[in-house]
Amino acid sequence: MAEISPTRLEAPARVAGAPPAVTVVVPTRNEADNVGPLADRVRAAFGDQPVEIVFVDDSDDATPSAIEAIAERHPGEVRLIHRVSQERAGGLGGAVVAGISAARAPWVVVMDGDLQHPPETAPLLLAAGRAETAQAVVASRYRESGRVDGLGGWFRRTVSRGSGRLAKLFFPLRLRGVTDPMSGFFAVRRDAVRPAELRPDGYKILLEMLVRNRIERVAEVPYTFRSRTAGESKASLPEGLRYFRHLAGLRLSMMRRPQSAYGRMAGFALAGAAGTAVNSVALWALGELAGLPYLLAAFLAVQVAIVWNFAVIDHLVMPPGVHARRHRFGRFLLLNNSLTPLHLGLLFALVRWGGLHYLGANVVAIIVVFALRYIVTSSWVYGTPAGGGLPATELMRLVRRTGQVRVILTLLLTALAFPALLAVSWNGLWTRSGAVPLIIPLAAATALVLGRLRPDRGEPDVHDRQVDGLLSVGCLVSASALLLLAPAPDRLTWLLPASLFYLAGAAILLLGTRTAARLRWALLLPLVSIADLGLAANDAPAVLGAVACLIVSALVIFGARWGAFARAAVASLAVVAVAANVPFVAGMFSSGRYAGLPALTDVSLALVVAAIVVFWSRSRPVRALAAGRPFLPRARFVLATLTVVAVLLGLRTLPELTWQPAELPATSGASSQGSPRGDR
């Protein structure tokens, strides 16, 4: 937090009757002799700034009369709210809430009446609040220069800090900037607090306010917690237990019906996961026990899952919205069933062509259809556009804005268009066939591309959508021509150029010719792998391929300078090290079915190379951008056409593909534990 020098603020001159700039709320209980000095010190601390002190008194002794005496002496600046015993709901927290509701100033400072909180720090709180436009400012005892000599014994100090840490454990995200969530001395903007939502319970009102009212911007100011001048401390063990129960309740209630889009989506996902389990169990029961055909079993299982999902979602995740529950259930059932044919179709495809067992296929289908279910449910059943956070249009805006997302989209579309490539690499994984070394350069190329999307200064910012259109039409036509003329569906010599053409066409459409041209060096890497294809027999080429990719990437990123070669050399050593001890690591997890996977070395090498390239791209000196944002052409219509073309191309080759069954080749057996290299 910014160190604030205690200079005096030039606040508006104090005019009697003018609305106070700040209200100080002081909950008091049997602290008659503290009230006087407190009021004087507060008014002195704020100097000529109009301040209003509101005492919320729950005491049974002479404190209220003492406060009234002060009130007469300073009419309009000191007010008393006395709460009789049965009105004292919520304890200290309830008092503070009452004080805040009665406050007239935009800013409210809350402090204890026992002078443990030095009033002189109050203006600092306000200054910090204004400087960092925060909604709340916490006076923290645990900030570097804060001290807690006010807390008595060692035990008290650990309890206090422990409770603070516990709170941060429960709400890591919300309290990330706060070091002392249990502090009683803080300032808060009047408009940031919604008293109705608060459930004050004991002395943790700040935590309640930060969490329930979702206060975002919190600043902190260190202060020294004075030793108690008078009155006894109320901290004790039962108080601690009550605090723990309060924390748990707060956490659970916050999780129910989350406000934020991500929270809602997470909730939906959790519910969905549970639903998947229910669905699988039902499917297993109907399919295996009852012996129904798996498609019928799947249909019934889906209905069960829908009912379960509705129960969970309606109670815990989605806000009730306008319609009655019965009505909501009807719509939920109807809409989810509209997605069932897609779900069953995918299941059928995966089982028949994918060669997967129907249970596994069912899980895959559920996951794939999950996004659609979420959008449908949130926007049409609960009336809020996809939870207000991540609607389809929001997704589209994300696509439109970032180049990286578009590159990944290009890759996905290419994969969709060329399932044969997927089939070849999937089979390759198990039998270590020719296509496997493709993974390494592909990973390196993607990483390289993601790092180089921004145009450098020298390039003129000239773009032409017609040129993009013409070039991409050329690429797409040649891709489909190559595909249609390919003698066999998975002939790599025809597929690779066709997929590269499609990739180029999609990249040009989504990123514009100039950006696509700048990424041409990334195409160099797959060509490196083609040189490797011939040597796919053993492990050496994979490492060679990886090293080659690193060298090329270093050259492209750092230019042809010694620094590039030095970095490439270091990275190569790392890669060789990884390649050497991957088998041992795999050996350790020998129980796992994937340990013996022949292509494990390649996959790990790919990941390592990609990581290195991303690291390099990050560390490269970012050049000043010629124009504001990099040029990203409009993509709505373009995405639709690309998807259609991809689906058409995909359907052309999908029927004739053969997918390797997912278990390891028979020969691998125990022998592969030792050195997978041996069994090829």
Place this chain on the structure above:
Amino acid sequence: MTSDTLVARRRPTLTEHRAVLLACGIVYLAVALWFWHNQVIPSDSTSRLANAYYTLFSRDPHLAAVGFVWNPLPSLILLPFLPLKVLLPALTQQSLLAPLVSAAFMTATVGVVHDLLRRMTLTRTPRLILTAAFALNPMTVLYAGNGMSEACFLLFLLLATRALYQWLTVRKVESLVPAGLAIALAYGARYEALAPVVALPVVVALVTWRLGGTGSRAALARVDAVIAGLPGVLAVVLWAVASKIIVNQWFATFSSEYGNSAQVSSGSTGISSVTGDDLGGRLAYWSQQWLGLAPLLLVLLVLAAILAWRARNPGILAPVTILGSVLAFDALAFLTGMSFGWLRFQITLIPLGVLLAGHVLATWRPLGTARVAVTLTLALLAIPSTLYTLTQPELAREESEYVTAAGSARRSDLARVDARVAADLDAMNLPDGAVLADAAVAYGVILASDHPHGFVTTPDRDFPGAVTDPRGHNIRYLLLSADAPTDAVRTGRYGPDAASVPVTGVRTWSDAYGNLQWTLIAA
């Protein structure tokens, strides 16, 4: 060396040039008619004419029927004249067209030599004498009349020489273009042009590099080399690609079973018997041919080189580069046992000798009448020595076919046998595609026939199928040649050894001396 001192003499009135052409034209026409009349036209000329004939009048006319064994130009040039056979059947049936065209080519060649000598600033008499030395040389006369591709080849070589000479003396870049184009066409005529295709750009680059110019000399040399060499290289590449696409062989001349190398290897026993089978023997035979055709060429070469060096006139490089490289290529081929060693491979010696003599006269200063006389006699000596060489059957094996009485009788008899076979087959008035014959041997018969559609021959696209299953392609008869080394129909039916070939069949034809030539058997 400024260009104006070397500019050619004021162009003489055209009459002299036109007179030379007219004279040569008449002489060569007469020789051509003599060849045709006596029916002694060499088999190679008839085969080139037949190749052109197949593209238009065979059962399956298509351009690729011109065949990829020999370079296409000699056949392609005959194409436009083939339809004239309607007016004069003898043009094709007795292959008169080939000699006529070669006569025209040789006349043009003489014209080019005459023009080149004029550019060498020679006065009238030495110019005319040297032109005559070239035009009236027996080899030139023979190859003007026999319809072989030498005439066409010589024309393009000399066109290239003239253009190169123009570039070397007048240093205008534009004249490199005709040199390059001429060499490309020369490759179209004969594969020996591979040598100048390489030599021309190299020499041009060296000259430009040495004589320099504005800017970096290396870049200028590169550009000039590309200008001179691009057409030639393109011709070689395109012909190779075309034959690869159509007959699946890059250079059919060397790799096909009908190709030159195959024929040399199969006939090697005959060759070595004449030329000796070791290097020494071949060298002796080769130098005999050289001395026969151009006895004092070396003297002329040395003299011209010294004079050119003294006068700093690079013009001599033109004939030496173009004609010299062809000679070198043929010598290399023959000495390494890759060629037949025919006398006609040395035909470029004759223009080389004449041009060297011309260059000597152009650069020998002061030029006394004695010096002129010496040079001219050196050039003219070639004529009697060539006459003598032609009479030696072992040196001039091909030419003896039509120069000697016995040879010409045998040759004309073979032609008559082919005509008789064609007439008999026509008499049987068979339907289309009734007779299967290998074009490489039966070209004479197909040309002489009035009904070429009756024959299924090698260029037809369904020929391989017909050979394996004649009856399937409703072929009635097979025409087998008795003694031809390669006959696809015969080997297709009876395999390689000649013993199993039947001597009798539906009909047989033999020549005047009684040995069997053709056998017609049922499919």
Place this chain on the structure above:
Amino acid sequence: MPAEVIERKLTAYSAHVVLTRLQRIGLFAGLALLAGVAVLRPMLVLQVIVALVTLCYGAAIAFRVALVYAAGRGEHRVLISDEDARAVADAELPVYTVLVPAYREPSVIGALMAHLSALEYPRDKLEVILLLEPDDTETIEAARAALTGEHLRILVVPESMPKTKPKACNVGLAEATGEFVTIYDAEDIPDPLQLRRAVVALRRLGPEYVCLQAELGYFNTDQNRITRWFALEYATWFRSLLPGLVALGMPVPLGGTSNHFRTRELRELGAWDPYNVTEDADLGIRLARSGFRVGVLESVTLEEANSDFINWIKQRSRWYKGYLMTWLVHLRSPRATFKQLGWRGLLCLNLFVGGTPLAALLNAVLWATTLLWFLAQPAVMEQIFIPPFYYIGVFCLVFGNATVIYLNVLSVRSMDRPDLLGTALLSPLYWAMMSLASAKAAWQLVFKPSYWEKTTHGLHLPTTAPAASDDI
């Protein structure tokens, strides 16, 4: 002569509408007929199309070879030596008007002063008019700041559609007082003696010659491969193709700048067509139709070659669109055109002006079919390419391309720039770029005929701060 008068004289030939009603009807009728026949005999239609295309290709290549050959056979360029140019006394020199149209080029205006002051012409006889658009404020300020000297005048063109360079020049021409007039772009560096040479040449050649086209060259030739191609293409254009057209007595399509006119005849002719994006080529044809002759002046004006791929495509597509427009405009009444230009003019109009963009467009299509043939040998193609036209096609593909490459190598040698040899041999890539540009031009011709595709200038200037790490 106020601009509107010039405007009215020109409507017969103006490109404000791409196809006249007659042409439109003819086109639709033709298409309908073609569609009808295609339904009945598809193979015949394809064969006829292929035949026509191959014949046009053959004719275009033959025409180009003829041009180069004609240009080589004699000196067809007007050569005025430095001494002759300087021999004319200042008093005898006529008033000369220089029009400089500029739009959104503040950075380049600064250099204009330096280049114009280099012109060796008496200041009192020289009238320079800078033509600017009203909405282009930053260039106007830059101009006001940079331009000094009384012979220099800034003329803000009144706001009116179409907002194109020719319209601005027409307005400038209306104000011109000189006997001769020429046009330069803001970044041009003309040969200092060019004006004097033009005056001497026009006086020497007589009234029949109304225009002289000087040669255009580049000062940033070696910036990258595209500028080298550009330089090679322009050298071939101005040293073989245009002189060839002059030698064969055909109409000469003018270049964008450095063309010198007699003001009076230019005004009578109606000056530039504001709707045509290549107003210069159109003017060249109209000059020929009015019986005037155009000479090629041997004097070089250096300008900035386009060094960026996309920028180049924009510029080239504008030119091709203009050529197509000019071709359509002058085919509105074929009989009249034939009467005025004769068969030579028609040949040039169809093969050169119309042929260049169409050939570029068809290149892509034919290369694709060739590739398809080698890829999959589809049987239907054998039926489409019937023998005689198949051989012409192959001849054009192989020897046509080889000949043009060979001519490029030759012009490299005659340009005395042997280092451009690699560029000449790589010309096929340049043709690929041309076909892309022609595809874009065809697209725009149909949808946005009069849209002026602005090319960004000043790309040759080094960027403000040198890039930290130069990427490959």
